[in-house]
Amino acid sequence: MNTKKFALLGILAGLGATVAINAARADTLQDIKTKGVLVVGVKADYPPFGSLSPSGENIGIEPDLARDLAKGLGVKVQFVPVVASNRMQFLEQGKIDVMIATMNDTPERAKVVDIVHPDYYASGYNIMVPKTLSLTSWSQLKGVPVCAIQGAFYNKEVAEKFGAETVAFTGVAEALTALRQGRCNAFVYDDTAIEGKLQDPTWKDYDMPLQSQDAQPWGIAVRLGDTSLADYISKSIISWDKTGLILSLETKYGIKHAAFAVQMHNKYK
Amino acid sequence: MNLIAAWFSHLNDTTGINFTVFYDPFDRARFVQGFLVTLELCGVTITGSVMLGILGAWGQGAASIWLRRLVQFYIQMFRNTPPLVQVYFFYFGLSALLPEVKNSLGMSQPLIGGFVWASISLICFAGAFNVEIFRSGIEAIPHSTIEAAEALGFTRLQTYRQVVLPLGLRICMPALTNNLVNLIKTTPLAYAIAVPELLYVSNQIWSDNENVPEMMLLLFIIYIALVGVLVFIMHRWERALRVPGLGL
The missing domain is CATH 3.40.190.10 (Periplasmic binding protein-like II)
Incomplete structure (x- = not known):
């Protein structure tokens, strides 16, 4: 095979991969249901929002919220630890499907990932x-x-x-x-x-x-274009505010109620 | 100036290429301040490390074995450890052993601040290499030249100052230039101990505006220019020092 053909093949393979990724992106919610696993990026070094228990289990307010999301879909939850500098990249690259990692909702970030509204917390x-x-x-x-x-x-x-x-x-x-x-x-x-x-x-x-x-409000994020997943999460956040789940998680993990959480509970209850 | 600001602001609005330092007064002020700190850091460390190199190379040839061992110990210490580790060691480690002073709020604070520690550690780091560079120049001088100076009644210090160093400097000039170029490129390490130099302020600016590629491009160009100026000066100096007939 000569080099020209080889190069062309390489380009085609690259294009094919891109198309495949885009196709996969189009229906993340369906994929999650088929796989039976919701992959969530959470912090592992930020108690009480996301940390590891001595036995290596993800604990904290955010892992608990992620478990609630997975329960609503009838799938298992899988956690991937993220930090501030890689969390958006992990989401874009498809390493995680949902990110709940103490991320502030800013207009700049909303250009890169889809930040679900309403915001779930604020600090x-x-x-x-x-x-x-x-x-x-x-x-x-x-x-x-x-x-x-x-x-x-x-x-x-x-x-x-x-x-x-x-x-x-x-x-x-x-x-x-x-x-x-x-x-x-x-x-x-x-x-x-x-x-x-x-x-x-x-x-x-x-x-x-x-x-x-x-x-500043904190937002849960999904990839741009994952609208059905975003809709599902948005409904879940409203129901958390309605039932007061976030307030009870704050109590569970021993921190004071954030003014924002109280306000959202009053708005939706 | 207004025209430049307007153009870069327009560039951001139309293309998203965001050079805030050219149109945002706050960002511009801190970027200029960072540039000045980098210049100061370069100036102080280049001067300090060359002086340390000259002193060290003299100490290497001293009659006292203890002075020679001390210089050797210093070279091994600083040549064999990463400069970032040295910066942290001085700033967080050594500094804790020094006395403290009261600041304007009546709180005690360490005697020596980030800029001075960064300068000290970079001078020591580059100085260790400079000692060896000067040694290479000194050892290239024929023994007969030094013996001739001795025969004329020069003391060891006189021989070093008036014969050995001027000749040795000419020989080791290219190696010295290399090391000083490396020194300029090592100054951004100071950002690890919060010295507000170029990389530090750029980091702050790109964190606020998410314009990492643009700031990286600026940093790249500025360091190329800084090193370019140094190399130009060193080449001019090298040419000015040339002795016809020395064969160099």
Whole structure:
């Protein structure tokens, strides 16, 4: 076989694969029912929303919601652990069918994946500070070095709105070490995650004295074009709000009711 | 300036190619600031590492065995460990052992900040290579030249400053240029300890705007330009130092 033919064949094979992927994408809901498995991307490092139990089982509010979705379809659920930097790619590549991974619903992300409405949860950002630093308002952060995580969307706002000097690190562990070493006097992070940290006795000298800022809705996402699956999830979210499932999961995992969850329950009950 | 901003804003609206640094004042300000920090970091580390190289190469030829061993120990330490590990080691590890000072809020904070630690670790890293580079130049000088200097009554320091170093520098120039180019390309490591240099601010900008390809393109061009300027200067210097008849 000469090279030209070989190249042509390669291109055809590539085209064929693309068509196959598109065809597969067209009816994900049907595929899930046929396979009998709903593959859901969840966090494995973000208690109480998604983490692993000592026996390796996915536990938390989001895995519980995913189990409810699978139950409604009459299929089994399979979990794939995701992190913020790969969750949208996993969804696009078909490694997961649904993503419930503490993702904020933003217009930029809605261009890449289909974020199902209504949003299922909302959280804001807050700061963790040493108890010795008595803060009463966000405006006191002006000129204060504040540790942050590189890439967090609120870093810009903390700098622009409150005039804080953000010092952003690549990971949570580095930022927390820097907070302990006094390289910054506060750590800006998701309020839900700070609440989790503060339950840890090693952080007993720190607290979260201010009101959370800028509550952002969290969205469950599917691939663009998976409309039937999105419709199903949308109906499920409304029924969760109606029955108060999310509120009872918050109680189950020992966190306070988010204002958003209460509001949605009142809207749909 | 307004025209450029308007054009890039238009480019974003029509094609989605989003160079925020050209039309968004906040992004522009922090990008320029990041560029200046990178320039400063390059300047400080290039100067520091060359000086350290010169000192180290002198120490390698010292009469005291302990000084020679110390230099050898330093070279092995810094040449055999990854620069990112060194940056973390200095910033999180060594820094915890130093005294603390009070900041304006009355909270204690470490004595030395991110920029200084990044500079120190990059100077030590590049300096270790520079010592060896200068040694290569020094060892290429014929013994008869040094003996001639001794015969004329030069002390060891005088010989080093006025004979060995000027000749050795000419010989090791290409290797030195190489190492300094590498040093410029190593400065983005400082972003790991939150020094707001180019890569750090670019990361912030692309996180806010999801314009990773555009920012990568800008970074690419800026580093090519920075290294280009350094190489140009080093070549000019190399030519200016040329001694006719030295055979170089």
